[in-house]
Amino acid sequence: MNKFVLAIIALLCWPLAAMAEDVAQAQPEKTTPTGVPVQPYEPGIESSGYVWNEMKSEKLRALRALGDPLRGEIAIEICQGCHKSGAQGRPDGSYPRLAGQHDTVLIKQITDIRAGRRDNPKMYPFANAHVISIQDIADIAVYLGTLPVTPDNGKGPGAGLALGQKLYESGCNKCHGDKGEGNGDKFYPRLSGQHYKYLVREITYIRDGQRRNANPKMVEQIKPYSNADIEAVADYVSRIPPSATVKAATKVSENKPAAAGKSVAAHVATAK
């Protein structure tokens, strides 16, 4: 009888115990003394047991959300101060071009920054949960994917294009495509139309382990690259005409639930 009562009490307390665990896991938000949110830290490629693009928490929820390009056009205001009007970024490489990027890629990067898997203390105050919701992320990503990519991106010096092409075609193209178009279903970013200086910076970060949400396969691939190799391949890819790879505006409808859902499903399938 006593055992029975104890079992009942234990069962009743179970949800409380589970709740306590949730609370214990939630990290308190860090802010500066004036209340500016500080980017959290989550282990990335530097940690053992790192899983690239693990489908969890905000990433999963943003991918599942039904992105609306109309709402995205409004929500994007906050991004324009740095990424400029039309999300064209800056040729000096300080801020990347986002226009025409795959929505899945954008969702991955924003949620990785929010979680602290990709270090970006400058962006964090403008992309944290106080500023944009998970729905906003989905809306912004879908809207950005519909924006045209123009050929006026920043280019390199043009000195090592033959080397750049050779390097690109001996590996990069397998994931990023022959025309640098990337692959949204696999979260591989579009590279064509991107600013040269941004590409150099990020490829270097990936090679050196500073971009902590990087794909280990890519880190392995570019490990032997010298700085000159990186500059050559970035220059080559920055010169691939983006016009050939621009996503048609009609794709907006395809980006709605089916497409986003497919991306998640496809990834989950490949992960198994």
Place this chain on the structure above:
Amino acid sequence: MKKMLQNYLVKTAEQFKGCSEAKRQSMFGVALAAALIAFPGGASAGEAPQVVTAVCGGCHGADGKAAAPMFPHLAGQYNVYLKKQINDFIDGRRKNDMMTPVVTAMKPEDVGAVVDYFSAQKPVAGAAGDAKLVETGMTFYQEGNSDTGVPGCVGCHMDEGAGNKQYPRLAGQSAMYISTQLANFKSGARTNDNGSLMRSVAAKMTEQEMNAVAEYLASVGK
């Protein structure tokens, strides 16, 4: 309401150790409260509500064009923004020893009329300032500072400080008011910005950048 006002007066008296200063502030509060009691009621369309002429107008101008550079122009400001600020003064999210007693004494039904009135007034036209500072400020307004991670203001506050329903209009605003607010966001004296956005921006701005962008904003707007 009366109790809140009393509390405010006690608090003000504590804050200002100089007796004459405390007295001056208290009297200001009492005078305003008296004015609010003396001039109740709403307004008919187009005309200034009585509370505007009796209270707000003293500093902000009866037409929303402020009488002195330390006070913000309210003419043409988005009513959603004005309403938020009034509510924040009442709730203590924005702190200002002059504004809090005034808006606390205001009838809740007057707030809507006041903000709609000021919002409908013709905005203040920009006034030419120090040309070099204006130019530096314009560049900063558009580009921000990518080295320190300050976004261009234009992203949210729109071309030439026009603002929108989410972000206030800044065009033609008093340079002194803008630079003071930026400094307050930086020091943490002002913390009622949505999502800590302006605190994030101002934290990374230099005093020179604040002054330049303020000079630019005071110069724009027709």
